[in-house]
Structure formats: structure tokens, C-alpha cells
Amino acid sequence: MRIWVNGELRDAEDARVSVLDHGLTVGDGIFETVKTVDGRPFALTRHLDRLTRSARGLGLPDPDLDEVRRACADVIDANPMALGRLRITYTGGLSPLGSDRGDAGPGLVVALGETARRPDTTAVITVPWTRNERGALTGLKTTSYAENVVALARAHEHGASEALFANTAGQLCEGTGSNVFVVLDGQLHTPPVASGCLAGITRALAAQWTGAQETELPFDVLERAEEIFLTSTLRDVQAVARVDGRELPGGVGPVTAKAMRIFDERAGNDLDP
Numbered sequence: 001m002r003i004w005v006n007g008e009l010r011d012a013e014d015a016r017v018s019v020l021d022h023g024l025t026v027g028d029g030i031f032e033t034v035k036t037v038d039g040r041p042f043a044l045t046r047h048l049d050r051l052t053r054s055a056r057g058l059g060l061p062d063p064d065l066d067e068v069r070r071a072c073a074d075v076i077d078a079n080p081m082a083l084g085r086l087r088i089t090y091t092g093g094l095s096p097l098g099s100d101r102g103d104a105g106p107g108l109v110v111a112l113g114e115t116a117r118r119p120d121t122t123a124v125i126t127v128p129w130t131r132n133e134r135g136a137l138t139g140l141k142t143t144s145y146a147e148n149v150v151a152l153a154r155a156h157e158h159g160a161s162e163a164l165f166a167n168t169a170g171q172l173c174e175g176t177g178s179n180v181f182v183v184l185d186g187q188l189h190t191p192p193v194a195s196g197c198l199a200g201i202t203r204a205l206a207a208q209w210t211g212a213q214e215t216e217l218p219f220d221v222l223e224r225a226e227e228i229f230l231t232s233t234l235r236d237v238q239a240v241a242r243v244d245g246r247e248l249p250g251g252v253g254p255v256t257a258k259a260m261r262i263f264d265e266r267a268g269n270d271l272d273p
Contacts, residue, residue, distance in 0.1 A: 002078035004071040004110040009078055021107055023091030026099055027144035029107075030054040030091075033233045036084035036112065039076055042233075042271050044069070046201045047088070050141060055090060057140040060106055063090050071110040081114045085234060089143065118235050120260070121251055123160040123242040124175065126222065127151045131174065133167040133196030141198060148176035160242070162230060166219035167196045178235060179203035181212060183227035183255045188212040202231040202263075205273060209266050210259045222246075227253035229260075237263045 003015035010016075023029030032047040041047075048065050055063055072086060089109040095102035129151060137144060151163040155176075164180060167173040174180060174197035181190045190207055192214040193199050206212065222228065228240035228248065237260045239252040252260070266273065 022095035028092035029143035032088045034086040054140040079112045121239045121241040124162045125160045127163045131165045131167045131196040152176045172217040178230040178232040182225035189215040229256045
């Protein structure tokens, strides 16, 4: 594996950042995960736009998007694969031990790992912890991900691939690394960004292409929704077959199946929508 680290490609065993990087010491960093298909990134422009928004929200300098694109291209060329997970990480860089940032400038790491297509259906659980829709990091894709690590570990303990959060108001919010859609009376809904969920790239495309409505939803909607599906960079559109102990009838429901088909067709026709 060849990895881009602060200006150059390096072999994996030599791809190192300082132990004083602020992204390591205090989680002062942002990231994007981009799907690559046969050596081409999907929706890269949208991901880089969000990278810039996250940087501004965290108070980091705007990333040099020309450099980021060059790094992505070099890493993709150096690591050929059919389906990949491209990870762009942008941090506060070398800094003192503590919350204050140093003045050495930000760090940039880009890596690519091979992945497999997800199954059409999955199981999810709900967790008792909440998203703070009014927090300083709300809506930013930061490297402060430990809360998601804990929740995802619990999901795996219960035979699920994802955990879903409510926000502090008791509304449906999001998963650890996904957005959630529900079908009620045949209509497709997803929580609004104001709920505290991340403005997912796949979420936005799926909502645009299917006509889903942004709706404030109580957390217990998961107990009565006719269909549920998740969206994320590597899931695309994935049906939920079980929530906690509730089995959803029929596996992939008709609304979800249509959303899957639309997303596959539209994404296949335009790799940078």
C-alpha cells in the first residue's frame, strides 16, 4: 500500500505522522471517506466541499483542494483495485500537548483500502446515548469518533452492523456512520440536518433522486416504520431487515428497492454528481 503523508507518497511501513499531531492528541481533525470504483472516485467534489465546511467549522485553514485532489489521484493510481475506501484525513498538525494548536500548519493523509460490496440487507440496534444537535461539532465530520466506536462495538455484540441514535430532543437522528430513511404510509422520510445528523453525501443524493422528505421524526418511529434503509458512502442504499428485536417483513421493501435501483442507475451514469 502507498499512502500520501504531508506532501508525498510513502510505503505503508514508512507512512508516519508525529505523535504530537493534534489529530492524535486531542482529535483535532476532520476526514472524508470516498468510494472508488475501478480507479475513479465517486462524488469527490461534494466530499471536498464538505471537507472545507468541516475545516471552517473546526477553525482549521481551508484545505488546498488542488493538493487534496492530486493526493487522491496519486494514491488511487498507486493502489489499483475494483472497489475502494479512500480516506482523506486533515488535522491540526504539530501542536503542544493540550487543546491549543501549534503554528506548524495542518497535516494531510490520504490512504486507500480495498473493500467489498455490502449485502442488500442488514440489522441495526438503537442505543441509549444521544447526539447533541446543538454541540460545537454538530454537522462536522471530525476525527473525534470514539462515541461512534463505542456504539458500533455494541451493535456488533448484538449481531448488527450499525447503531442508531436519537438526539437530545428524542428525535431520530443518524447512525454511527450512516443516515437513516423510513417509509410511513408509503412515503419516504429522513431526519433534517437540524436534528444533528451529518449532512451525508449519499443522503443528499438519495433524497434528491427519490424525492424523500426531510421530517422531524420521533425515535420510536423505528417501531412502526413500514421500511427502513441506511445510506452512506460504502453502503449506498442498504435495507434494514431488523431493528433491535423487530423483524421488518419482506426483506427489501418496494420503496427501498426502488431507491436502490434509482441510486445505482444515477450513480453509475455520473461519478461526480
